Structures are given as structure tokens and as C-alpha cells.
Amino acid sequence: MELSKIIMERRSVHVFEDRPVSVELVKEMLDTAVWVPNHKMTQPWRFVLVHGEGRKRIAEVSRALNERRERDPEKAKEIGQKFYNKLMAVPMFLLVVMKEHSHPVVREEDYASVSCLIHNFSLLSWEQGLGLVWETYPLLHEPSFREALGIGQGEKIVGSLHVGYPAKVPSAQPRIPAEQLLTVIEA
Ligand SMILES: Cc1cc2nc3c(=O)[nH]c(=O)nc-3n(C[C@H](O)[C@H](O)[C@H](O)COP(=O)(O)O)c2cc1C
Known part of the structure; x- marks a missing residue:
């Protein structure tokens, strides 16, 4: 599939088929997804994959x-x-965890890189016929949730990605054409 088509047709998916997702495939996609720009090469991410009984x-x-x-x-x-x-109906959770740097500038740049990584993963998933939604619900901040998944102090869960084969794909919400938001300076 053409990249521009994947970018525009990808949707956040909330409802999934009752069908498992291959861990091997996710590992392969993550290995590709990590090829993001990353200032100072801090590579501040790690992943927690939860599926099957682990859910x-x-x-x-x-x-x-x-x-x-x-x-x-x-x-x-x-x-x-x-x-x-509701949560057991999600075939797979992929938590993307970022080490929070003590310096605010590094932290912000790291967050930007992790966001790029998540979107890479999202597009790769779409290419494979998978769907996901990037969730940031309050549960991610609950000590009992963090403890259950081994999230340490100084680690931010940037997203809980709900991954699976889409049972329903929502219709697109229109975007403002970039041209309307573009300032061109050429002299
Ligand atoms: C940082 C971030 C956090 C998000 N958190 C949630 C969330 O908690 N729950 C949710 O349903 N969608 C969440 N989304 C998905 C957006 O709601 C979704 O991308 C948006 O509605 C546009 O739909 P589309 O992705 O299908 O184009 C999040 C997206 C981003 C980038």
C-alpha cells in the first residue's frame, strides 16, 4: 500500500475481532518503528506487551x-x-514507556521521538490489516496499575495502545487543509 494512502486511511480503532495478534509480528513492527529521529540518541523507550491471560x-x-x-x-x-x-475485549495492549529525563528539554524531545515511534507502529499495523487506538486514560497513572505491569518510578506511560484486527473502522474526522495553515516566506 502506498504510504500516503496508509497515512490518510489509518483510523483509531476501538472495536476488535476476537482474534489474537501475533507477538512475533508486533516484535518485527517495533523493530522497524524504532527507526525514528531521536535527538542525542537517548532511545528512551521500552515496551510492555500484555495479551492472553496477561490482560x-x-x-x-x-x-x-x-x-x-x-x-x-x-x-x-x-x-x-x-x-x-471492556478491557478483556481488547486483544492486545502495548504500553509504550518512556524514561523521563531530569532535564525538561531532553524530556520534551524524548516525548517527541516516542510519539513518532508510536505513529510509525500505528502505520505499520495498518499496513498489516491491524488497527489500534493510542489511549491515555487516567488508569495509566494509578499506582496499582503501574505496579501490576512493573512500571518504575521516573517512567512515563506515553500510551497504552489497544491493538487488534478491526471489527469496525470509524469514519474519518476531517482535517483542516494544510494550505490554510501554511505561511510561505520567500523573500
Ligand atoms: C496523545 C494522544 C492521546 C490519545 N488518547 C486517546 C484516548 O485516551 N482515548 C481515545 O479514544 N483516543 C485517544 N487518542 C486518539 C485520538 O482521539 C484520535 O487519533 C483522533 O480522534 C483522530 O481519529 P483518527 O486517529 O481515527 O484519525 C489519542 C491520540 C493521541 C495522539
């Missing part, structure tokens, strides 16, 4: 946190189960 770690944390929000025990159980099921 229960994430789903159980979400269940516990959501149950705690509701006073009525019956309702709490129901809500907890809803969140548990």
Missing part, C-alpha cells in the same frame, strides 16, 4: 478501581464487571 492484570485493576467508586455493593459488582469485560 487479566489490567482488567482486574480496572475492576477494583471502578468497584470502589460505587457504594451500593450490587451496583459496584456490576460496574466492575463492565469495566473488566
Whole structure:
């Protein structure tokens, strides 16, 4: 597929087929995705891949946190189960984790590189018929979630990527034509 077509046709996918994603394929795509520009070559990323039974770690944390929000025990159980099921319907989670540099400029540049990496991965996935959504939900900041996945202090989860074969592809949200936003200075 042409690169421009992949870029424009890729969508954030929220609903997936009940079909596993090959870990080998993800590893291959990550090995390509890391070829991003990276100032000072800090390469500040690492990845946590969660699939199969491993998803229960994430789903159980979400269940516990959501149950705690509701006073009525019956309702709490129901809500907890809803969140548990929602996360268990995601075939694979790929957490992209960044070491947070103490210097704000390096940290900002590192975040830019990690974002490029995520988008590379997203485009490569689309090329393979896979879809994903880059999620940044509050769960990523919860100590119990971070602990369950071995995220250390000084590490930022830049995104939790929900990966799978799309069951539904949302329609595109239009972009402002770049021409309208372009200033050309030529003299
Ligand atoms: C940094 C970042 C964080 C995002 N966080 C979320 C999120 O938490 N939940 C979500 O549904 N989509 C999230 N998105 C996806 C955007 O909502 C999505 O890209 C946008 O709606 C455009 O849709 P498209 O990707 O299909 O073109 C995030 C995207 C970026 C770049």
C-alpha cells in the first residue's frame, strides 16, 4: 500500500475481532518503528506487551478501581464487571514507556521521538490489516496499575495502545487543509 494512502486511511480503532495478534509480528513492527529521529540518541523507550491471560492484570485493576467508586455493593459488582469485560475485549495492549529525563528539554524531545515511534507502529499495523487506538486514560497513572505491569518510578506511560484486527473502522474526522495553515516566506 502506498504510504500516503496508509497515512490518510489509518483510523483509531476501538472495536476488535476476537482474534489474537501475533507477538512475533508486533516484535518485527517495533523493530522497524524504532527507526525514528531521536535527538542525542537517548532511545528512551521500552515496551510492555500484555495479551492472553496477561490482560487479566489490567482488567482486574480496572475492576477494583471502578468497584470502589460505587457504594451500593450490587451496583459496584456490576460496574466492575463492565469495566473488566471492556478491557478483556481488547486483544492486545502495548504500553509504550518512556524514561523521563531530569532535564525538561531532553524530556520534551524524548516525548517527541516516542510519539513518532508510536505513529510509525500505528502505520505499520495498518499496513498489516491491524488497527489500534493510542489511549491515555487516567488508569495509566494509578499506582496499582503501574505496579501490576512493573512500571518504575521516573517512567512515563506515553500510551497504552489497544491493538487488534478491526471489527469496525470509524469514519474519518476531517482535517483542516494544510494550505490554510501554511505561511510561505520567500523573500
Ligand atoms: C496523545 C494522544 C492521546 C490519545 N488518547 C486517546 C484516548 O485516551 N482515548 C481515545 O479514544 N483516543 C485517544 N487518542 C486518539 C485520538 O482521539 C484520535 O487519533 C483522533 O480522534 C483522530 O481519529 P483518527 O486517529 O481515527 O484519525 C489519542 C491520540 C493521541 C495522539
